[in-house]
Amino acid sequence: MASVKTLCALVLPLALAAAPLTDEQRLRQVESLSRIHRTVAESHWDRELLDRVGWAALAEPFRRQVAEAADARAARAAMREMLERLGQSHFAIFEDDVVPGGTGGGGVAGFDVRLIEGEVVVTSAEPGSPVRPGWAIRTIAGEPLRIPPDLDEIWVRRAVLSRLSGQAGETVDVEFEDGSGRTVVLAVRRAQPKGEMASFGYLPPQPVWVEIRELEDRIGLMAFNLFLDPVRLMPAFERALVRWRDARGLVVDLRGNPGGLGAMAMGLAGWFFERPGISLGTMLTRDGPVYFRINPRRPAFHGPVAILIDGATASTAEIFAAGLRDAGRARLFGAESAGAALPSVIEKLPNGDRFQYATAGFVRTSGAALEGAGVKPDVPAPWRRADLLAGRDAALEAALHWLREPSGSR
Amino acid sequence: MASALLRAVYIVWATGLAAAPLPPAEQILDKFVEVTGGQAAYEKISTQYATAAIEFSGKNIAGKLTLYQAAKSRSYVLMELPGVGQFEQGTAEGVAWERSAMLGPRLKTGPERAAALREADVQSRVLWRNHFAKAETAGEEEIDGRRCYKIVLTPNEGEAETRFFEVSTGLLVRIDRIVRSQMGEVPAQTILGDYRPVGGILTAHSLRQKTMGQDFVTTIQTIEYNADIPDSRFALPEDVRALAAAPKP
Structure with a gap:
C-alpha cells in the first residue's frame, strides 16, 4: 500500500503554505484523531490485526502529534500515518470535497x-x-x-x-x-468530464459514465467508470442485457473502475445466473459473515462473459470480476487487479474532513482474500506501450478472440 | 435456641433481601397492550398507514419510508433513497417479497418469510400468542438507566427475539433479534422511543436500529390507523408473482 509521503510526493510536488491552526481548530483536529482511533477500535473486524499493530497504544503519540501540528495539513498527515499502520485499503481521510483522483476544479x-x-x-x-x-x-x-x-x-x-x-x-x-x-x-x-455527476453519502460528487455498444459479430460491450448512480446505470444494464440476450457474448470492461456501491455488483451479477444462492464472496464483519448473494434476474443472459481487468480495477469492481469468475460465469482478461477490496463507509469528522473506514473484510468463495492479493486474469494481456502505440488493445483482442471461438471449444 | 433464633432471623432477612418474583411474560406483554391503549383500541385497528424519515446516522444518507398494513398480514413498504433508488418489500397471499431496480425481485423463504408475515400483522401486539409459541421472562436489565423486564419470545418459526419493557411504564423500549436475509444472519438491536398517542394508541415514533456497527434511525412523521387503503396497494408485483409461480428449484 502506498505511503502517505510517497503519494504526496507525486500529487503535491510544490510545498503550499497553510494557515496556522487556531485553538478552536486545533481542538477539532484532536477530536478528529480521537474519533478515528475510537471508530477503528470499535468497528474493525480483525482484532488480531489491531493487536499486532498495537492500535490501542497509537492514540496517545498521534494525539500529541496532532496537538502540536503546525497546520491542518500536518494534522491530517499524522492521522493518515496512524491509519497507515493498518496496512489496508479503504482507510482514508478526504479533505472536505476533495476525492483522491477526483476532478478538483x-x-x-x-x-x-x-x-x-x-x-x-x-x-x-x-x-x-x-x-x-x-x-x-x-x-x-x-x-x-x-x-x-x-x-x-x-x-x-x-x-x-x-x-x-x-x-x-x-x-x-x-x-x-x-x-x-x-x-x-x-x-x-481541461474540459468537463464525460458522464453525469453522482454522489452517495459523504462521497464527493464524481462523474459517472457508462458506455454500452455492440461490437462486431453480435458481441456486446459494457464499460463504466464507477459502481455508482444505480438509478441511471442499472436500467441501462438491464436494457442492454435484455436486448443482447441472444448475443454471441459480452465484454464487461472494468479496467480503471475503482468500485463503488457493493450492492450494484450483486445487482448486475443477477443478470448472469438462472439459479439463486450464488454468492460473489463473503463480507467478514464483527457480527459474522455476510454473503454477497445475488438474485437471478429474468430473462438471464446466457452467453459467455469476458471481463477486462487491470491494476486500477479495485474494490466492488474486483468483487464483481472475481465473483463471476469463481462461479464459473466469466473469464478474466488483462492484468491483476488492485487488491483493494474492503467494504467501507464514509463519515464526517469534527474538523470537516471525511473519514473513510472499512467495516469488514472480504473473501472470495474459495476463502481467499482479495485485499492485498487482487484477482489474476485467466488470460494475461497487460497494457504494453508498444501495443498502444500500434493502436491495439491486447486485453480486448484476447477477449474477442475467445468469444468468437465456437462454443464447443471455449 | 440462639442458633434457631439466628436461623429464623437469617431466613427472614434473607427472604426480605430476595428479589421479588418476576412477573410472567404474558403479564408483561398484556400490560404493554393495556398501557398503550388497551385491547379494545387495538382490536379496532384494521389498517395502518405511516410515513417516516430515515437516516443512516453520520453517513449523510437519508430518505423516506412509506408503510401500509392491512388485515391478513398484508403489507407494503417503500423506501426511497436519493441517488440509490427505491426499495420495496411486501407481504400478501402468504408471499413475502422484496425488490429494487438495483437488486431485482426476491421471495423471502423459511424463517425470513415467517418473520415478515409476523411483522405485517396489524394486530400483532394483541395477537402475539398467534405468532409466538413461547414467552418467558428472562430477568431484569437496566437500559439507559431504566429498569426493564427482559422477555424472550420464541416464534412458531425462526429464532427467539428478546424484548425489553420498562418496569415503571410498561413500554417496549428495545428489541434484540437476528435479522435473516439471503445475505445471512446478523444481530440487530432496535431501540424504541418517543411514544405519542395516535388514534387512542400510544405509538413509538422513534426507532433506532443498530446492526453491523451502523445506526439506522426511523422517525415517524405521520401515522394513521384505519386509513382507507385500496386492496391494490398490496397486489404482488408482476415479477414477484412470476417468481412465486415458478417451479421451486
Whole structure:
C-alpha cells in the first residue's frame, strides 16, 4: 500500500503554505484523531490485526502529534500515518470535497493513464484530443514526473489524474514522449468530464459514465467508470442485457473502475445466473459473515462473459470480476487487479474532513482474500506501450478472440 | 435456641433481601397492550398507514419510508433513497417479497418469510400468542438507566427475539433479534422511543436500529390507523408473482 509521503510526493510536488491552526481548530483536529482511533477500535473486524499493530497504544503519540501540528495539513498527515499502520485499503481521510483522483476544479485533461513498465503512459484519449495512446508523460506543469518505486498502479493513476485536473477551461502544460522518442509539449485544455455527476453519502460528487455498444459479430460491450448512480446505470444494464440476450457474448470492461456501491455488483451479477444462492464472496464483519448473494434476474443472459481487468480495477469492481469468475460465469482478461477490496463507509469528522473506514473484510468463495492479493486474469494481456502505440488493445483482442471461438471449444 | 433464633432471623432477612418474583411474560406483554391503549383500541385497528424519515446516522444518507398494513398480514413498504433508488418489500397471499431496480425481485423463504408475515400483522401486539409459541421472562436489565423486564419470545418459526419493557411504564423500549436475509444472519438491536398517542394508541415514533456497527434511525412523521387503503396497494408485483409461480428449484 502506498505511503502517505510517497503519494504526496507525486500529487503535491510544490510545498503550499497553510494557515496556522487556531485553538478552536486545533481542538477539532484532536477530536478528529480521537474519533478515528475510537471508530477503528470499535468497528474493525480483525482484532488480531489491531493487536499486532498495537492500535490501542497509537492514540496517545498521534494525539500529541496532532496537538502540536503546525497546520491542518500536518494534522491530517499524522492521522493518515496512524491509519497507515493498518496496512489496508479503504482507510482514508478526504479533505472536505476533495476525492483522491477526483476532478478538483471540475476540469479533466481528457485522457487516461496507467503505470506501464515504469512509465506513466496514456491508455486512451477522448475524441478530438491531440494526445495519443502510448505517449509517455514526462512533466506536468513543468514538474518532472517521478514515480516512487513503492507506489501501486492504482495510486499512480489517481495521483497523475489529480495533477492533470483543475479548473475547466484552463490549460495545463504536459510534456510527452511519443513512440519515436520525440518530445511533444502540449497545453492541454481541461474540459468537463464525460458522464453525469453522482454522489452517495459523504462521497464527493464524481462523474459517472457508462458506455454500452455492440461490437462486431453480435458481441456486446459494457464499460463504466464507477459502481455508482444505480438509478441511471442499472436500467441501462438491464436494457442492454435484455436486448443482447441472444448475443454471441459480452465484454464487461472494468479496467480503471475503482468500485463503488457493493450492492450494484450483486445487482448486475443477477443478470448472469438462472439459479439463486450464488454468492460473489463473503463480507467478514464483527457480527459474522455476510454473503454477497445475488438474485437471478429474468430473462438471464446466457452467453459467455469476458471481463477486462487491470491494476486500477479495485474494490466492488474486483468483487464483481472475481465473483463471476469463481462461479464459473466469466473469464478474466488483462492484468491483476488492485487488491483493494474492503467494504467501507464514509463519515464526517469534527474538523470537516471525511473519514473513510472499512467495516469488514472480504473473501472470495474459495476463502481467499482479495485485499492485498487482487484477482489474476485467466488470460494475461497487460497494457504494453508498444501495443498502444500500434493502436491495439491486447486485453480486448484476447477477449474477442475467445468469444468468437465456437462454443464447443471455449 | 440462639442458633434457631439466628436461623429464623437469617431466613427472614434473607427472604426480605430476595428479589421479588418476576412477573410472567404474558403479564408483561398484556400490560404493554393495556398501557398503550388497551385491547379494545387495538382490536379496532384494521389498517395502518405511516410515513417516516430515515437516516443512516453520520453517513449523510437519508430518505423516506412509506408503510401500509392491512388485515391478513398484508403489507407494503417503500423506501426511497436519493441517488440509490427505491426499495420495496411486501407481504400478501402468504408471499413475502422484496425488490429494487438495483437488486431485482426476491421471495423471502423459511424463517425470513415467517418473520415478515409476523411483522405485517396489524394486530400483532394483541395477537402475539398467534405468532409466538413461547414467552418467558428472562430477568431484569437496566437500559439507559431504566429498569426493564427482559422477555424472550420464541416464534412458531425462526429464532427467539428478546424484548425489553420498562418496569415503571410498561413500554417496549428495545428489541434484540437476528435479522435473516439471503445475505445471512446478523444481530440487530432496535431501540424504541418517543411514544405519542395516535388514534387512542400510544405509538413509538422513534426507532433506532443498530446492526453491523451502523445506526439506522426511523422517525415517524405521520401515522394513521384505519386509513382507507385500496386492496391494490398490496397486489404482488408482476415479477414477484412470476417468481412465486415458478417451479421451486
